[in-house]
Amino acid sequence: MLDFRLQVFYTVAKRLNFTKASAELYISQPAVTKHIKELEAQFKVSLFERSGNKRILLTPAGEMLLQYAERLLEIYRELDYDMNLLVKQHSGVLRIGASTTVAQYIIPPILAQFHKKFKDIRVLLITGNTEEIELALLNKEIEFGIIEGISRNPQIRYEEYLNDELVLVSALNNPIIKKDVIKPEELPNYPLLLREPGSGTLDVIAHALKPHNLKLSDLQIEMQLGGTESIKSYLLHSKCLAFLSIHSILKELKNNECRIIDIKGLSIERPFKFIQHYGQPSSLTELFIRFARSYKL
Structure with missing residues (x-):
């Protein structure tokens, strides 16, 4: 649904390399160039400039367009997600781990609203300190966790959730x-x-x-x-x-x-973080994380 030219521009802007962008998008390099030139003609500006060693850089106009492209892509991802919610039936068991502060003061109202919307999903919550929740994840006792602290286990993927x-x-x-x-x-x-x-x-x-x-x-x-x-x-x-x-x-x-x-x-500021295994999360994990991010505390 999103203008494919914007997708091409976004990929080139993030990689700053036409060859890598063409490989990622499965189109030819001349096609990448064509889409960029069409955007430049539409907006009557240059989006990239070449520097030494065949490197490319974003122009000020390119920087601005990148900001808008990121926002538009996020809106389309949310649209796709919400439209899928209308046709999918979500059910099953979701095992969540939460460190003590999160379990006591952050997650209970989110769980209550989540249950109202998704009554066929059974949530099991285990609590402990950060070290214990990370261990539960590694032992596959939970699908994901929400922790506090500054730990960095290389086997775990960390993603910031909420500031405290x-x-x-x-x-x-x-x-x-x-x-x-x-x-x-x-x-x-x-x-x-x-x-x-x-x-x-x-x-x-x-x-x-x-x-x-x-x-x-x-x-x-x-x-x-x-x-x-x-x-x-x-x-x-x-x-x-x-x-x-x-x-x-x-x-x-x-x-x-x-x-x-x-x-x-x-x-003393700290983020609460989602922790997951590397790889594609389960559909229920992704559903809950998106719901938690949209919930206004």
Whole structure:
């Protein structure tokens, strides 16, 4: 349905090579050239310029057209997907893994809406820390997972899904900290609650502290607990501080049970990621990932 000339232009623009584009599109190189020249005649601009060693580069007009071509291709992919939904009957079992924060605060409302739309798909959700979910994927106990952290296993394909922020949290009336802002070097002065080894959250915190010459071993760790809810409950009944996902404390902030302590010059952001095996995902996996991306949290 998309103008084939735009598909040709997009392929050449991404490869910056007419020969590679012709091989990828299964058409001759003269045909590639013909389609590009037709587009240039239509828009009355040059889309490519030649540099040394027979290399080609996009002109400013080519750069602009590439942006539009990418958007149009994505729209057509979504159109094709949504039209197929009208004629396909989706059923079966989908096994999903989710790390703790995702399982508790991100995925439940998505699962509820997914079930409303696809009642014949049975979803089985397992939870654990990032390390455990990656292992479940490698052991083929799940079709795909959603994790937090910065791990990079070469056997796993990672794809960013949603951004999150870790913030330093204290009970509202914690007597040992009255300030709203501290410096990174002050962190070792306060008792902290942290997640257990293997947690993606713990990895992210350790990585964020490095530029400030701080290690986890420098911190005053009162306890390590295996879940955000455990940490929150402990936090609200102690003098400790803890790094928690902003998604996990919205209710407590609203109820004036806790407050955020800013750390000057330190921002801890992390993406939640889809993890899959390499290769073509199952139709149910692709269906859920597309649905999750379209869901507005």
